[in-house]
Amino acid sequence: MLAYYLRLGLRSLRRNPILTALMVLAIGVGIAASMTTYAVFSAVSANPLPGKSSQLFVPTIDAWGPQGRIDGGDMPDALTYTDAMALMHDRKGVRQTAIYPLSYTVIPGDVSREPFHVDGYAAYADFFPMFQAPFVYGSGWDRGQDDAHAAVVVISNQLNQQLFGGANSVGRTLRLDDHDYQIVGVMADWNPRPRYYDVNNSDGFSDPPDFILPFTHAVDIHSDTDGNDLCRGTRGRDPGWDGWLRSGCAWVSLWVELPDSAAAQAYRSYLEGYAGEQNRAGRFHWPPDVALFDLTQWLQHEKVVPPETRMSLLLSLGFLLVCLVNTVGLLLAKFMRRAGEIGVRRALGASRREIWMQFLAEAAMVGVAGGVAGLLFTGVGMSSIGLVFDPDIARLAHMSMSLIGLTLLSAVLATVATAFYPTWRAAHVQPAWQLKSN
Amino acid sequence: MQIKPVLAALRHHKAGTLLIAMQIALTLAIVCNALFIIHARLARLSQPSGVDEPSLLVIGNEWAGKPDTDQIASLIAADLDTLRKVPGVANVYATNAVPLGNGGNVLGMGHSPDKFQRVADSAYYFADENTLPTLGLKLVEGRNFRPDEIGQVDGKGTIQPSVVIITRELARLMFPHESALGKPVYISARPSIVIGVVERLRTPFVDSSMAKWADNSTLVPYRWLIPFTRYVVRVQPGQLDEVMHHVRAALYAANRMRVINPKDGMRTFAQVREQAYRDDRGMAILMSGISVILLLITGAGIVGLTSFWVGQRRKQIGVRRALGATRHDILSYFLTENLLIAVCGVVMGGVLAVGLNLWLMKQFEIDRLAPGYVLAGVVTLLLLGQAAVLAPALRASRVSPVEATRSV
Numbered sequence: 001m002l003a004y005y006l007r008l009g010l011r012s013l014r015r016n017p018i019l020t021a022l023m024v025l026a027i028g029v030g031i032a033a034s035m036t037t038y039a040v041f042s043a044v045s046a047n048p049l050p051g052k053s054s055q056l057f058v059p060t061i062d063a064w065g066p067q068g069r070i071d072g073g074d075m076p077d078a079l080t081y082t083d084a085m086a087l088m089h090d091r092k093g094v095r096q097t098a099i100y101p102l103s104y105t106v107i108p109g110d111v112s113r114e115p116f117h118v119d120g121y122a123a124y125a126d127f128f129p130m131f132q133a134p135f136v137y138g139s140g141w142d143r144g145q146d147d148a149h150a151a152v153v154v155i156s157n158q159l160n161q162q163l164f165g166g167a168n169s170v171g172r173t174l175r176l177d178d179h180d181y182q183i184v185g186v187m188a189d190w191n192p193r194p195r196y197y198d199v200n201n202s203d204g205f206s207d208p209p210d211f212i213l214p215f216t217h218a219v220d221i222h223s224d225t226d227g228n229d230l231c232r233g234t235r236g237r238d239p240g241w242d243g244w245l246r247s248g249c250a251w252v253s254l255w256v257e258l259p260d261s262a263a264a265q266a267y268r269s270y271l272e273g274y275a276g277e278q279n280r281a282g283r284f285h286w287p288p289d290v291a292l293f294d295l296t297q298w299l300q301h302e303k304v305v306p307p308e309t310r311m312s313l314l315l316s317l318g319f320l321l322v323c324l325v326n327t328v329g330l331l332l333a334k335f336m337r338r339a340g341e342i343g344v345r346r347a348l349g350a351s352r353r354e355i356w357m358q359f360l361a362e363a364a365m366v367g368v369a370g371g372v373a374g375l376l377f378t379g380v381g382m383s384s385i386g387l388v389f390d391p392d393i394a395r396l397a398h399m400s401m402s403l404i405g406l407t408l409l410s411a412v413l414a415t416v417a418t419a420f421y422p423t424w425r426a427a428h429v430q431p432a433w434q435l436k437s438n
Numbered sequence: 439m440q441i442k443p444v445l446a447a448l449r450h451h452k453a454g455t456l457l458i459a460m461q462i463a464l465t466l467a468i469v470c471n472a473l474f475i476i477h478a479r480l481a482r483l484s485q486p487s488g489v490d491e492p493s494l495l496v497i498g499n500e501w502a503g504k505p506d507t508d509q510i511a512s513l514i515a516a517d518l519d520t521l522r523k524v525p526g527v528a529n530v531y532a533t534n535a536v537p538l539g540n541g542g543n544v545l546g547m548g549h550s551p552d553k554f555q556r557v558a559d560s561a562y563y564f565a566d567e568n569t570l571p572t573l574g575l576k577l578v579e580g581r582n583f584r585p586d587e588i589g590q591v592d593g594k595g596t597i598q599p600s601v602v603i604i605t606r607e608l609a610r611l612m613f614p615h616e617s618a619l620g621k622p623v624y625i626s627a628r629p630s631i632v633i634g635v636v637e638r639l640r641t642p643f644v645d646s647s648m649a650k651w652a653d654n655s656t657l658v659p660y661r662w663l664i665p666f667t668r669y670v671v672r673v674q675p676g677q678l679d680e681v682m683h684h685v686r687a688a689l690y691a692a693n694r695m696r697v698i699n700p701k702d703g704m705r706t707f708a709q710v711r712e713q714a715y716r717d718d719r720g721m722a723i724l725m726s727g728i729s730v731i732l733l734l735i736t737g738a739g740i741v742g743l744t745s746f747w748v749g750q751r752r753k754q755i756g757v758r759r760a761l762g763a764t765r766h767d768i769l770s771y772f773l774t775e776n777l778l779i780a781v782c783g784v785v786m787g788g789v790l791a792v793g794l795n796l797w798l799m800k801q802f803e804i805d806r807l808a809p810g811y812v813l814a815g816v817v818t819l820l821l822l823g824q825a826a827v828l829a830p831a832l833r834a835s836r837v838s839p840v841e842a843t844r845s846v
Binding site: 026308 | 453454457458460461464465467468472475500501502503504546553554593594595596664665666690694695696697699716717720721723724725728731732735736738739742743745746747749750798801802803
């Protein structure tokens with residue numbers, strides 16, 4: 001029976017090609033706009049570390065005081081060196097690492113090649129197990145090497161390819177700026193999106209870091225931060241490197257691993273205690289103000305999903321809604337035009353259910369056609385996504401099998417949902433009235 | 439005149455009427471908010487930077503191998519010399535940031551050394567005596583820096599300029615009722631005397647959160663001795679491509695211990711501007727595309743539904759024609775009917791548009807919708823509705839009175 005209904009539907013659709021094309025196009029365009037923006041949105045708002053995100057926390061401490069934030073701004077989204085080191089020293093989490101971005105140059109041994117730029121991070125040994133960084137060769141360094149301020153480095157797979165042609169480079173030496181480092185590990189391709197551990201300095205969607213080396217060593221050799229250096233509210237500071245370390249400038253990110261909510265609660269009160277102590281010691285002249293964000297809260301706090309992405313998703317959903325309203329109208333017109341035919345069929349004994357089935361089948365065919373059109377348009381949308389979104393973000397979104405499935409499914413579902421009212425009306429055509437009036 | 443019968447007839451197909459009205463309402467709400475956002479974005483990206491954009495080239499240079507502060511000073515001096523010798527180069531200076539360049543330094547400016555008493559936020563640009571002529575800044579008061587006023591500072595040093603040049607906007611904020619020239623301002627513990635006021639110089643930042651002080655810039659007479667230096671090159675008219683071609687090679691020939699990122703180490707100011715406003719332009723493109731398609735779909739929907747009604751009512755139309763209604767009567771009947779529906783739609787849509795705008799204002803940093811946009815949207819949709827209904831209505835008017843006698 002269904003095959004028959006589908007055949008009937010096809011014939012009916014062919015009878016009004018313009019009206020049919022209009023519906024298919026409307027659904028296709030609406031679905032494509034929504035799918036394209038949804039692909040971008042979901043890429044940008046994905047949880048970068050699903051199994052563990054609820055165990056990773058970022059503590060913040062108001063080192064500026066209410067006066068330093070007269071514009072009503074938030075407390076700094078990084079710690080001062082003083083506070084970060086105090087928290088690192090106390091080791092109240094299972095694991096913890098202070099982080100800051102670095103930028104160096106590499107001068108290749110081969111003199112015919114130009115020097116090139118590398119980006120990376122200064123971190124503690126806990127960084128690797130905490131963030132589950134995968135390795136191709138070797139591993140991270142250990143806490144002892146943190147304490148020894150060791151000149152060791154973990155490099156990315158990409159840098160390893162570039163410098164050593166992908167061979168096992170553990171034990172070899174890498175020169176960054178004017179310092180030599182011993183390579184202890186080569187990470188596998190690893191670049192969580194967003195790069196949650198550095199969203200306070202970057203948009204979180206750029207290329208992976210080339211290297212990671214010990215924080216203690218980076219500070220020793222006076223490597224300046226390549227990220228934000230937020231000095232609002234500091235009443236001047238002593239010049240020079242040490243003057244900067246002692247200052248109220250916020251530039252160090254801190255991540256703490258806490259296994260459960262009890263541990264998080266304990267850490268929160270530890271933070272309050274610490275800030276209270278600073279207040280009593282006369283370093284902060286304001287009541288303690290601290291916060292502890294888990295990974296997802298932190299991504300929200302740092303507004304990692306760009307407003308453009310959210311706005312375009314909402315806009316295209318509104319767009320889809322108009323397209324669907326349009327389709328409801330057109331389907332209604334199409335079905336009601338056949339009131340006479342329905343009347344005859346009903347009079348000949350077709351049940352309401354059968355009429356319903358027949359028209360739903362017809363609508364579903366429009367939906368499938370709309371889905372195929374939507375798929376084509378989504379393809380166009382994905383390839384022109386760079387026109388609208390930042391290239392770093394645009395390249396995250398691509399046509400995946402799940403997106404193709406989602407496109408088709410939502411097209412059919414949306415069409416069947418829109419067909420609900422028109423088919424209901426069609427099924428309720430009064431046979432007697434139709435036969436009489438015509 | 440025909441309103442009453444039209445209303446009576448509309449009551450017979452409530453669903454269709456409601457659907458058209460709803461579609462018009464939704465389209466209006468989305469389109470006028472979209473237009474408003476497009477306008478705001480376009481207005482942002484056409485704001486002048488204050489510099490002579492067509493003749494500027496920006497080079498980001500990083501020294502390889504970490505030379506020390508003294509070495510950087512002489513390396514920069516040598517580079518500036520090299521750049522000056524490149525044919526087609528008119529002028530050049532070294533700095534930390536450029537307008538719209540995204541990434542720079544900010545400080546508070548006040549009337550006392552107290553950091554908490556700042557009057558205004560300002561971007562600061564490291565500058566020398568060549569900055570004004572290179573950027574083509576218009577000095578409205580005072581004078582340029584003298585070569586002997588240019589100091590040096592390393593990465594973690596303190597900036598305490600004895601003289602500064604500020605923008606007119608910043609001068610107005612600091613000294614609302616008098617000239618800023620010769621007056622002291624505080625960006626550090628020491629007073630800095632304002633020796634010049636330039637007409638306009640935008641900050642490096644294009645974020646909407648910093649838009650409030652987009653014209654607050656301060657030039658400080660320093661050379662910044664850090665491993666990353668930006669050179670701003672002014673080229674002679676029409677020589678931009680030529681200089682672009684040679685400048686990189688010239689720098690590497692002079693000293694190859696450097697990194698100029700092959701991807702974006704060298705940009706014309708047009709490229710700087712393009713990158714700065716990427717998101718804004720993208721939003722404008724997306725919104726325009728969606729608006730146009732929405733209007734088309736709404737128009738097509740009206741054509742479709744009206745055609746259906748005309749088809750359904752051929753017999754009634756025939757009867758009316760047989761009873762003496764003119765073609766014009768039939769035409770104006772459908773036009774009136776559509777107008778009534780459209781008016782209902784735009785009234786709902788107007789309310790919806792304002793509601794949507796209020797919600798968007800809360801969600802994103804968007805201004806209050808100007809009434810002109812709603813008005814323009816209303817007029818557009820009414821015209822669109824009438825245009826869409828014209829073809830089916832004309833077809834209706836051509837229905838012959840004979841139809842009255844047909845049974846099917």
